[in-house]
Amino acid sequence: MHLDPHRLRAFLARPEAFPELVQHLAQPCSQCEEVLAQAPLLALDGVVDAAALSLAPRGAADEVGFARVQAALRPPRPWSTPLVAVGLAGALALGLFLSRAPTRTETSEVGVKGTAVAAPLGLAVAARHPDGSYRPVGDGDRVAASSTLVFQYDAVVALDAELVVERPGRAPERLGAVRLEAGRHDLRSASGVLALSLDGEVGSVGVWLVGADGSRAGVRVNVDP
């Protein structure tokens, strides 16, 4: 008598009802152990992990990681809150910095990390600091929560797009729709240049411009509290 997933559940509920199986399991059996290795989502797994992982000395926990968890536990803000319009002077300064800033383009679905491939969209990002200065931001860069991200896009053709923010453990948040024109331009809506305030953000934040044709470009930054 070997284990199967159905018999395993029955056994866990009433092990005393399976004396032959107990006798069998007292000796190594590769077939039964295969079933035990494959049977997921039982309390059995959690209990085994808790006991086995408690043997080793503990590593250090990180405060930034907990801040990310706290941020994710907070209710999401309405989409309009972090989007602000910056003035013309800001837009001009933005152009100076973004002309040399790196871009990142992808075509995979939002929420799935993938290999970068050529796409008709490009997005350059800069952090605007409280003193009014700007700094180009690349993928993986650390950015202060007091900063505001501003954007410039490259499009081959005119198309509709959406600006999306992605945070680990949360569904992507659509910040708003924009109409892109061919060429390199500041990302703007009817009210002015669009920007994303990082106030209240902690940890990894991805910002993506997603075209109606499925192309996308964006950057992921790490926000320091």
Next chain:
Amino acid sequence: MSDELHRTVAAARGGEPDALRELYRRCRPLVVRLLDGLGSFTPDEVDDVAQETFVRAFKSLSSLRSDAHFVPWLLTIARNRGLSSLSKRAGARRALEELRLESWEQLDGSAEALQLELDAATVRELIAGLPAGPEKETVQLFYVEGQLSARQIAERLGVGKSAVTMRLERFRARIKRELLVRLAQRRRH
């Protein structure tokens, strides 16, 4: 689980932010270690899945019937999130079924009995009783010494990371088999 951790879980359930922080501080290393042994995650992916795990657990803390079950419950969530993430990455047609947290303790009706039967000392005995060989060496490095990542263990032993993952899974299956026998023997007496 220690009384101190038990009290911390109770306080976290009551919404105390410091208790959540303390649970995170104590349990994150376990979650990270579990994920490291599960598959080929990058450090960034481990951070992401660990964060998802804690967010999901803290949001569902009220559904946990017994504070004493917190650690195995949390690690079950971590394992499920990790396997789901690997499954999605592999392009599987269907992600793993979502774990129904509210029913964790009813999944086999024996969480408490299982915990009574298995502690660190028992696992240590089982490791000591393994025949000398690659599996014992792998398990010793990962679970007992706990300093090297699964990838580093693979490099040291001159095997692929998947071989390390398989050896760890095989060992876990051995522990489960032993646990089932102990559970049955206790019920009989």
